[in-house]
Amino acid sequence: MKKKLVVTSGAGMRAESGIATFRDMGGMWERHDISEVATPQAWKKNPQLVMDFYNQRRKQLLSCTPNRGHEIIAELVIGGTYEWKHTTMIIGVRGALHYQFINKLDTYGGLMLGYNIHSSSAIGDASKYGTPSSFGGFDWELFIGGRYYFTDNIGAFLELGYGVAVANVGVTFKF
Numbered sequence: 001m002k003k004k005l006v007v008t009s010g011a012g013m014r015a016e017s018g019i020a021t022f023r024d025m026g027g028m029w030e031r032h033d034i035s036e037v038a039t040p041q042a043w044k045k046n047p048q049l050v051m052d053f054y055n056q057r058r059k060q061l062l063s064c065t066p067n068r069g070h071e072i073i074a075e076l077v078i079g080g081t082y083e084w085k086h087t088t089m090i091i092g093v094r095g096a097l098h099y100q101f102i103n104k105l106d107t108y109g110g111l112m113l114g115y116n117i118h119s120s121s122a123i124g125d126a127s128k129y130g131t132p133s134s135f136g137g138f139d140w141e142l143f144i145g146g147r148y149y150f151t152d153n154i155g156a157f158l159e160l161g162y163g164v165a166v167a168n169v170g171v172t173f174k175f
Helices: 011-015 040-045 047-062 068-078
Strands: 082-102 105-124 133-149 154-162 167-173
Touching: 040 047, 082 133, 133 167
Parallel strands: none
Antiparallel strands: 082 105, 105 133, 133 154, 154 167
16 A cells, blocks of 8 residues: 655745745835736736736746755655554553442442653654654553453453553453
């Protein structure tokens, strides 16, 4: 499957290459009346003025060089191997209130408080565009769940949560 990438940028990207922006102080709209060069009515009224305005923009492009942001986008379009590795670990404590109202089904709800550790790094050609980073912070989660025991010691569980994880599914063992 071919991966797709969409890049959005603002006028600041072109400004770094020396191309005038429209809205910045001293930009195009301070030197030109927008209603005379950038509307359908302007085209009907004076198409030559509108063409001259945009031809000046195109002419300006000939004297500029791409900045590093443009080069990165071009490299992404041309190709290369790009991969990011993300690792997340949560160390915490959980407290739960259990209530068994159906035989073999253990239902519960509770709160988890923890410390979230996250790290990311670039692999392959992407490594020249990003440096490894890591961060952490305290986190919490509310959860409800249920464990159904198939035997006295083996069961399955399902938890729904708010905060860290939306859903957890797994196998549970009693010792």
